Amino acid sequence: MEYKINDRELTASVFLPFVNRIWKGDYDMERTQEALTKTLNITAYDQNELVGCLRILTDGYFFGTITELLVLPEYQKQGIGSRLLALAREHTPSMLFFGAQPGVEAFYEKNGCQKSLQSYIIEKRSE
Template sequence: MTICFKNSKNINVDQLEKLYNDVEWFAYTQDLAILQQALSQSLDVISAWDGDELVGLIRIVGDGLTIIYVQDILVLNAYQNQGIATKLLQQTLNKYNSVRQKVLLTEEAPDVRHFYEKNGFQSCDKGFLVAFAKMN
């Protein structure tokens, strides 16, 4: 298996639907036109491909100068634990190395916490940071 990484916001909606549904992010696939528009309006999108199959994606929002926000990072279940998410995240962190604030909000789970901590993120429940969110 050779995974190819692409920097493009133009991804077939059927491929997006399969990826987001596979990881059970159904809120995103209730309106596929909005999902595709969200990608097109993002600061950056890096995708991972196994041939013609979309197997992973990271989506970044922000200004790219002072702040980036990792909005989505997901990998098909069959491709998880193969380093794909790490490569997507590292490509992003390298590209936006000079940006001071690199932020994300995610669910609490031991494997999730481990993934982000091993990639240099600090949880806001440790140290001097505080985080607030308002969800609809």
């Protein structure tokens, strides 16, 4: 497994097929590419196939958040998510806050994450 910190070679054309294997959606290629340039991308590759990705959005000092931690289903429970999380801890410029999908709390707690603030969302209104 090859791990890359701040993977600037990650493109939407590689990321979107990977994401669609986990979270199916109709994602825009151009907007995805722009989003990838705004995050610190920590990736895991098996040969040349993207199999895991953790993205950090941060101001570099006060605040950081994990936007997502994704591992292909067939690669889960092999330590890839734990390694991505450890690399995030080593390379983040700030404290990280993030939400977790229901049912995966034990994974984060096993990896030394502490339960903190309750999370809320504000949905963008359609115009």
